[in-house]
Amino acid sequence: MSDGEIRNVISPACDDAEYVREVAQAKRALELWTMEPDFQEAFLAAPEETLAAHGLSVDALSVKVLCDHETALAYKDKPPAAWPRAALRYRGFLREKIMSRERMAREDCVPKHPAFRAWRLRQRNRCWAELGKRNESLIHVPLAFELDLGCSVGCPFCGVMAGKLQKVCRYDETAALWKGVLTITREIIGDAAGQATCYYATEPLDNPDYEKFADDFFDVFGIAPQITTAAAMRKPERTKNYLAETLRTYRRVHRFSVLSLDILHRIFETFTPEELLCVELLPQFAEAPNNRFASAGRARKNKAVRVESQEDGNTISCISGFIVNMAEKSVRLVTPCGASEACPTGEILLAKETFSDAGDFRRLLVSLIDRYMMAEFPKDQPLWLRPGISLEKTAEGIAFFRAKTLRLKFLATDDLSPALYHDVLDKLRAGGKSAYDIAGELMEETGAFPAHVLFILKKFEQAGLLLEPYETPGPSSS
Numbered sequence: 001m002s003d004g005e006i007r008n009v010i011s012p013a014c015d016d017a018e019y020v021r022e023v024a025q026a027k028r029a030l031e032l033w034t035m036e037p038d039f040q041e042a043f044l045a046a047p048e049e050t051l052a053a054h055g056l057s058v059d060a061l062s063v064k065v066l067c068d069h070e071t072a073l074a075y076k077d078k079p080p081a082a083w084p085r086a087a088l089r090y091r092g093f094l095r096e097k098i099m100s101r102e103r104m105a106r107e108d109c110v111p112k113h114p115a116f117r118a119w120r121l122r123q124r125n126r127c128w129a130e131l132g133k134r135n136e137s138l139i140h141v142p143l144a145f146e147l148d149l150g151c152s153v154g155c156p157f158c159g160v161m162a163g164k165l166q167k168v169c170r171y172d173e174t175a176a177l178w179k180g181v182l183t184i185t186r187e188i189i190g191d192a193a194g195q196a197t198c199y200y201a202t203e204p205l206d207n208p209d210y211e212k213f214a215d216d217f218f219d220v221f222g223i224a225p226q227i228t229t230a231a232a233m234r235k236p237e238r239t240k241n242y243l244a245e246t247l248r249t250y251r252r253v254h255r256f257s258v259l260s261l262d263i264l265h266r267i268f269e270t271f272t273p274e275e276l277l278c279v280e281l282l283p284q285f286a287e288a289p290n291n292r293f294a295s296a297g298r299a300r301k302n303k304a305v306r307v308e309s310q311e312d313g314n315t316i317s318c319i320s321g322f323i324v325n326m327a328e329k330s331v332r333l334v335t336p337c338g339a340s341e342a343c344p345t346g347e348i349l350l351a352k353e354t355f356s357d358a359g360d361f362r363r364l365l366v367s368l369i370d371r372y373m374m375a376e377f378p379k380d381q382p383l384w385l386r387p388g389i390s391l392e393k394t395a396e397g398i399a400f401f402r403a404k405t406l407r408l409k410f411l412a413t414d415d416l417s418p419a420l421y422h423d424v425l426d427k428l429r430a431g432g433k434s435a436y437d438i439a440g441e442l443m444e445e446t447g448a449f450p451a452h453v454l455f456i457l458k459k460f461e462q463a464g465l466l467l468e469p470y471e472t473p474g475p476s477s478s
């Protein structure tokens with residue numbers, strides 16, 4: 001059983017090769033369980049032999065605890081000391097990844113620009129009410145780069161509906177502009193710009209100069225950009241070298257989209273479990289037992305694609321900010337939403353404009369921030385509740401939710417009574433009244449302190465429950 005010591009294996013400080021080997025082998029066993037069609041049956045019939053046949057020496061009980069539902073339930077409430085060591089260490093590795101994602105959403109992706117910061121927070125909070133727990137996996141990164149126009153892979157499930165590959169941005173022709181753009185994003189957005197990826201509706205390895213672009217990115221931010229590639233096996237040596245190089249200087253989790261069983265087999269043949277410790281394999285082929293797609297983009301309409309749910313309201317978009325396309329010199333301002341007929345890719349496109357050089361890029365970024373992002377709404381601005389979100393008066397204050405998503409609450413305090421929350425909600429439901437209007441009316445009608453009313457309105461605003469000034473009022477919320 002376990003010695004109970006858990007280490008951070010993604011950290012470069014972890015030099016315990018035996019520990020890493022054990023976690024990497026448990027990870028490989030899990031990948032076999034979730035992606036290799038015959039593995040589950042073979043493992044349950046002959047655990048040790050099946051693991052050995054795949055070159056794994058991790059103990060079979062650990063694999064059962066991690067993969068088999070009944071065994072996982074039996075161990076769920078047992079103390080760590082009772083867990084088999086590899087399972088416990090793998091669980092620690094999962095926790096390390098989850099903590100890292102949460103830190104990105106909560107801290108690392110927060111722009112230094114006050115208006116951008118406040119706008120991103122409102123979008124992130126809006127998504128709790130609109131997307132529910134799905135929002136847990138969205139880091140709302142403020143920036144992404146695309147080095148090409150379109151994508152050569154053409155996945156039938158593509159959640160962002162990437163078009164055909166039309167143009168590739170070559171490094172030698174763009175280096176000066178690229179370095180300028182990186183520096184400007186760092187100046188305006190701050191360190192959070194370093195959380196950007198150098199792909200979005202593109203395949204990073206479509207670009208023959210990806211490594212050079214990524215090197216410059218590292219020079220500016222001290223961070224190697226995260227890569228998700230569906231073309232890992234197009235040139236295996238290139239992928240292997242890039243991973244080895246980038247993980248040597250900066251350890252983080254990357255991803256391979258696995259598009260077929262044959263590609264999975266080739267990945268397993270090419271990379272040892274240790275080499276893939278920091279690479280998540282995403283099963284994206286029909287035979288994989290756990291393969292499901294978010295119903296967004298092409299997956300929404302493609303009947304041949306197995307989706308998590310047929311209903312609208314899903315997304316894979318995790319950007320609340322700018323997508324800078326270097327091939328067409330354009331900037332898009334986007335934020336996630338549930339995919340629908342109006343927004344099939346699960347993102348709201350607020351603006352798309354082009355730039356000609358670094359100076360123009362700076363002007364464009366500043367102008368988009370000025371036009372769309374407010375640190376706070378002006379107090380004389382007409383306020384409208386966001387449509388589609390249900391708000392309910394409760395004995396403690398106000399609850400709000402969208403059907404089948406999380407239910408969130410504003411709780412009254414000694415100073416701010418439930419009745420005051422209810423009064424403010426009634427005024428907001430009337431629609432089109434400003435913060436000053438509401439504070440003035442409630443002072444006259446109930447004697448409420450304007451400061452208390454403005455405080456409650458600020459909470460509504462920060463929770464993303466009020467339409468942004470650039471949004472058009474529609475049918476109000478219930």
Ligand code: SF4
Pocket residue numbers: 151152153154155157158159160161162200201202203230
């Ligand atoms: S999912 Fe990724 S690789 Fe596949 S078409 Fe879309 S952008 Fe390209």
